[in-house]
Each structure stands twice: as C-alpha cells, then as structure tokens.
Amino acid sequence: MSCTLPEIVQQASGGNQAAWEQLVDRFSGLVWSTARAHRLSAAEAADAAQSTWLRLVEHLDRIEDPERLGAWLATTARRECLRIIRMGKRELPSDEEWMFEPESGDAVEARLLARERDAALWAAFREIEERCQALLRLVCAPEPPSYDEVAAALGMPVGAIGPTRARCLDKLRRQLDAQGADLR
Amino acid sequence: MVQRDEQDEALIEQLRNTLQSDAVPETVTQAAKAALSWRRIDAELAELLSDSALDAEPALARGEALVRSVTFSAGKTIVELEIHQDRERRTLLGQVSPAATWTVEVQGANGVTPEPVRSDLLGRFRIALQQGGTVRLRLSAANDAVIETAWIPI
Numbered sequence: 256m257s258c259t260l261p262e263i264v265q266q267a268s269g270g271n272q273a274a275w276e277q278l279v280d281r282f283s284g285l286v287w288s289t290a291r292a293h294r295l296s297a298a299e300a301a302d303a304a305q306s307t308w309l310r311l312v313e314h315l316d317r318i319e320d321p322e323r324l325g326a327w328l329a330t331t332a333r334r335e336c337l338r339i340i341r342m343g344k345r346e347l348p349s350d351e352e353w354m355f356e357p358e359s360g361d362a363v364e365a366r367l368l369a370r371e372r373d374a375a376l377w378a379a380f381r382e383i384e385e386r387c388q389a390l391l392r393l394v395c396a397p398e399p400p401s402y403d404e405v406a407a408a409l410g411m412p413v414g415a416i417g418p419t420r421a422r423c424l425d426k427l428r429r430q431l432d433a434q435g436a437d438l439r
Numbered sequence: 440m441v442q443r444d445e446q447d448e449a450l451i452e453q454l455r456n457t458l459q460s461d462a463v464p465e466t467v468t469q470a471a472k473a474a475l476s477w478r479r480i481d482a483e484l485a486e487l488l489s490d491s492a493l494d495a496e497p498a499l500a501r502g503e504a505l506v507r508s509v510t511f512s513a514g515k516t517i518v519e520l521e522i523h524q525d526r527e528r529r530t531l532l533g534q535v536s537p538a539a540t541w542t543v544e545v546q547g548a549n550g551v552t553p554e555p556v557r558s559d560l561l562g563r564f565r566i567a568l569q570q571g572g573t574v575r576l577r578l579s580a581a582n583d584a585v586i587e588t589a590w591i592p593i
Contacts, residue, residue, distance in 0.1 A: 267475065275475040283471055287463040301467050302592055306573050308471040309548055309590040312478055334493065339592060342492045342507070373457045380454065395455040397462070424447050427454070 261321035268315035284397035292389035293336035329408035379430040387423035485511035535562035
C-alpha cells in the first residue's frame with residue numbers, strides 16, 4: 256500500500272474498514288506485546304487490547320500526530336494495562352514472578368518446549384530480570400517497533416532503550432552460557 | 440562494535456522466533472477489526488476526566504464493596520459515575536450535571552446491554568449489570584443532544 260500513515264488514519268476516521276484493518280494489522284503485535292510485557296494473562300491482555308483499539312476509534316478524528324500513532328497506541332495500551340492491574344487489585348509486577356501468568360490450557364509453553372533450541376532460549380529468557388523480559392518482548396514484537404514505541408509501551412525514556420536493550424541482551428547471553436546452551 | 444551489533448541482531452532474531460508462539464490470538468485481532476463499528480456518528484464524546492482506577496492511590500473501600508469513581512466531561516456536561524462491584528455484578532450510580540432528564544444506555548463492546556434507563560429530574564440514574572466488561576454510556580436528552588462517554592473497563 257502506498258498510503259502514508261496519516262492518510263490511512265484519515266480514511267479510517269471516515270469509516271473506511273479496509274484502512275482500519277491496515278492499522279490493526281500493522282500495530283496489533285505492538286499492542287499485544289505491550290500487554291504481555293505487563294504480565295497480563297491472555298484474557299486480561301485481550302481486554303487491554305480491546306480497550307486500546309476502542310480508545311483509538313474514539314480518538315481517530317483527533318490524533319494530533321498520526322506519524323506517531325504507534326507510540327500513541329503503546330502509551331494507551333500501557334495505561335489500559337495499569338488500569339486492569341489496579342482494578343484487579345493485583346500486585347504490580349515484581350521480579351520474582353514469571354511474566355506470563357501460568358494458565359491452565361495455555362499452550363504457549365508447550366509449543367515452545369517442542370523445540371529444544373527454543374526451550375534453551377526460553378529457559379534463559381525467563382531467568383533474566385523482568386524489566387529485561389518486558390523490553391526484549393517489545394523489541395521482538397512482529398513488525399519491530401521503533402525505540403519511540405518501545406519507550407512509550409514501557410514508560411521509559413527513549414534514550415534509555417538502546418543501552419538497556421544491549422545490557423539485557425548481555426544478560427540473556429550470560430544466562431545462556433551459564434546453562435551451557437549452544438544456540439548454533 | 441560491528442560484530443557485537445551483528446551478534447545482538449542474531450540473538451534478537453532467535454528470540455523473535457521463540458516468542459512467536461505467543462502471537463496475537465485471532466479473536467483479539469478480530470475484535471480489534473470490529474471496533475470501528477463503534478465509531479461515533481451522531482454523538483459528542485464525553486472524555487474521561489478522572490478514574491480512580493488510574494490513580495496511584497488504591498481504590499476506596501467502603502465496607503466490603505469496592506467503590507470506583509469515574510468522571511467524564513463533554514463541554515459543560517459532567518457525568519459522574521460510582522461503580523460498585525459485588526463479585527461479577529456491577530452497579531453504576533450516575534449523576535449528570537447540569538441536572539436534567541437523560542435516557543442512559545450502557546453499550547458493551549462484548550454485546551449484551553441492558554434496557555436504557557431514565558435519569559430523574561436531578562440527573563441521577565442507577566444501572567445494574569450482571570457482569571463487567573468494556574462499556575460506554577450513551578446519554579440522550581429531550582432536546583436531541585446525544586453524548587457518548589469514553590470506553591472504560593468495569
């Protein structure tokens with residue numbers, strides 16, 4: 256598609272379903288990863304995503320800077336996540352807990368463990384500090400988000416993303432070494 | 440440094456593959472695509488002014504029930520809501536000001552909505568819901584003014 260983001264936003268604002276679906280396809284990975292980075296369960300993450308998209312529908316005609324729509328969505332998704340966490344009187348994420356809530360019937364982990372290399376990386380990933388898990392989750396989202404978007408999703412300054420990303424990758428690498436894992 | 444960057448990118452790529460198993464569920468994408476049907480056509484947006492669930496302070500506890508207060512504004516019209524939660528059930532106690540009679544409808548992005556209620560002359564209304572969800576209020580006045588609030592999870 257040759258349309259620019261502001262054009263697509265404008266078309267969606269006018270009720271163009273195809274334009275809207277382009278927006279969803281482009282940013283749904285970012286919104287979902289933001290929710291998961293806040294350690295919401297699959298059901299809570301679905302609620303946060305829905306609230307985020309409804310919020311965008313609400314504000315389609317008043318998005319000030321459509322070029323930065325991704326960052327707007329990430330900020331909105333983060334706020335929805337914090338609201339859901341507070342509504343549920345849940346503890347804010349602590350470092351001890353795993354970022355995905357264990358759920359019966361959640362086949363994610365089973366699928367992951369199906370492949371040995373994935374299993375090694377997964378095992379190392381869940382050992383590193385939670386801040387790093389959240390950041391790397393965002394960085395690895397489909398349609399890789401910009402640093403601007405990652406910063407908005409995590410409530411971090413943009414300037415901190417690059418150095419933190421490098422530090423977190425080092426931690427992951429050290430963890431893999433400690434496990435004696437060889438990814439090659 | 441270049442080599443370091445390449446190593447980082449390779450590790451990111453492997454992690455991306457590993458995390459792919461937690462892709463966006465199809466139902467979530469479908470719900471997002473359907474959300475455009477909730478576009479405001481004829482109504483003025485009542486923006487969220489405050490929501491105690493967004494405050495850093497913990498929600499007020501009154502007895503056993505947890506009370507959450509939410510305020511919306513559309514121009515001079517203010518909609519105040521108290522949301523009482525009792526297990527799955529939610530009771531919304533509302534107040535529109537300036538006082539007038541409004542017809543108030545709860546719209547739920549997940550479907551089921553109760554019958555609209557009318558506020559009293561002071562603008563007060565009460566709505567009982569069997570369960571929570573993501574909802575907004577649509578308020579219609581006798582003079583054809585229509586307001587829709589921002590969506591909130593309840």
